[in-house]
Amino acid sequence: MVSKAKTKPVHGDSLLLVTVAALLSLGLLMLYSATFYVGVDFWHQQLKWVALGLLVMAVTAYFPYTILQKLAVPIILGTIALLVVVLLFGNTILGAQRSFEILGISIQPGVLARLAAVIYIAAWLATKGEQLHQMRYGLLPFAVILGVLCGLVALQPDLSIAMLLAATGMLMFFFAGGDPIQIFLSLLIGGGVFGMLAWQLTHARERLIDYMAALKDPSQLSYHALRSVMAIGEGGVGGLGIGSGRLKTGYLPVPHTDSIFAVIGEEAGLLGALLVLGLFVYFAYRGYRIALETSDPFGALLAFGVTTMIILGALLNVMVMTGLVPFTGTALPFFSYGGSEMLVTLAGVGLLVGVSRGRPKGDWNAILDRGWRNWRARLSRGVRRTGFAGH
Template identity: 45%
Template sequence: MTELTTTPAAPRAGRPRSSTAAVRPLGFDPWLLVLVGVMITFGLVMVFSASWDVSWRLYGDPNALILRQFGNLVVGLLAMSIAAFFPIRWLRRLALPIILATIFVLFLLLLVTAGTGPRRAFLAGSVQPSELAKLAVIIYLAVWMESKGERLSEWGYGFLPLMTIIGIVGGLILLQPDLSAVLTVAMVALVMFYLAGARLSQSAVVTAGSAIVGYVLVRLTNTGRARWNDYVAGLVNIEEASYHVQQSLQSFFSGGILGRGLGASREKFGLLPAPHTDSIYAVIGEELGLVGALLVLGLFAVFLWRAFRIASQAPDRLGMLLAGGIAFWIGIEALINMSVLLGLLPFAGNALPFFSYGGSNLVTTLAGIGLLFNISRRQPPPLGVEGHVSTIGVGWRHRRRRVSRLGHHRRSRLES
């Protein structure tokens, strides 16, 4: 077996360049550009369909919530545009201020909303710091993991600092409490740790430890324990599942193959909880049927294909980690949301990206998409030029070298 590897040549004296990638001014990934446009449009249509009854009951205007969502979209598109043209190298200096500001905001939320009940948002629910924290953690971890290089595989330089970072951010989110956001942040961090080149033993320890901690947290919190018990009971007998899951499944069953028609959902009229936010996938299933539900699933599958392709072709380690983290974050949010509404996972509060009503989730998601566009504009240098040299290795002995597992930003492999 012959292995072709491409590694950077030794840098010249002086300040090293972060990347030799060529930047295409408007060279966005065309598939992703079209896909995001389709999902945004589809999402707006479904938000209006799912929200007009709630909007009428709350504000006396069936258009109130959809108009707010348009406002959220404008802010999100602005964030996406900035992220798409923002010099990625600046993140190396801004990552620490970003994560420190995130920790401060999470702590401030607990102070200004002190009292009983959930403490998850500012301004009557308009701003959810836990949503912003997800992207902030991805940015910080990408920069931090890149800076550690080969030393990331050392327990003292990789594993322990990672656990400290996730413990601080996750602990503040848990106090809100928002267990689903904590688990999402932990899963994203684990995947990024693996992609960055962590040892298999480290990844196994982190996975096992996260699973144990997650289970303990679920069992210790009243909300988590109730949701777990409802989930287990629902697996045995669907009539024992939570009311939310029962109504969600009823929506899917009511929709059948082709659905009841756009706008014709019955469950959204006071039966299905949060039809325009957490449960919008159930409204899609009822109004557009199995076809519509599979279409949404297919859109996210295409998104993951393009996003991970961008990660695999990123010109440097930072771009790969950013793209990989963002791809997994958006993908796992969607998977959890859809699985919960189908009764396949315990109930969680994850929104459906691009579709669920809400400003924080939409703006943060579009900011992440902007970073993906940014990375897709930066092309890797051709093999053997711009400071890269090729080496040939034979056999399997090169497989355990400490390299990132996506792409050829450091080393592209061709086996024959």
């Protein structure tokens, strides 16, 4: 059984924290560079968001994350409510209802939904166990949950977040032990639904058509993509120099939010872009390592989900900026201007740190007995087709 050796409290993953610190500093630096031309207000606001976010991160890091498992249902219901509210009462900007204001602060439930979804899905998957393989208890309810969430977001319409949500969810499902064949089938169906949906929505359809055309002929890229690609290309290997970017002065749309990676490419060049990508890669490494080293399935899934959420967001943004993927408006975590995004990301990082600190003292032995034993037991019996599902 368990020795009574005194277990000292485990510190959070410090290398992860340093990586996040690096990403945040670079983010603030680049945001300043991208916005000083029009004034420092954006930057000051972002500073406040970062400060608030760090506070939130500290809170969630010391927060006993297991409580979230119990709170998962109210969380998700609350998120769904917010999503409905935004659809009904949201401010319409650029044809989309993504945010609404309370007391002068603009809240974007779509972004919030990503974290809430991760928490809920992690909780849900952690309790399923062996049943994951049965369609009735596994894939179908999951698909319903995911579908509702994505649907509400997609109705805003915000296809990019819906896509990210779906992708994160599917990957979590797979990591938790879902049947690959089921996943593949659902991808097909989901892809089909997505395609139909995209076809219906005019601007999404236009973007798809543009994208198809651009695959054949790069000069057909949409205006925004053309500009961001030009900015990146102009940077060359060494970049023009931080702050000396030229296209951000009115030729590159939204340099402070979506296009900030283009600004990085233009000013810091290939080296800068690779540095940023490298930081994200290292972040992913630390995050996934935490997921693997955690003994608690909920914690593992949570860590995996948060890391994936952040990484996929970054990946999508970078792929859009380099012209590989049809244009969607997504933010680069840690870099783009935006309170909701920053707060949610940092809250997620806090949860990650919390998971890395280990389970709260009280439950340690209990889980160590049960979950841990069952989980690791699977290793030796490699023939069985279940992952840690079915503990």
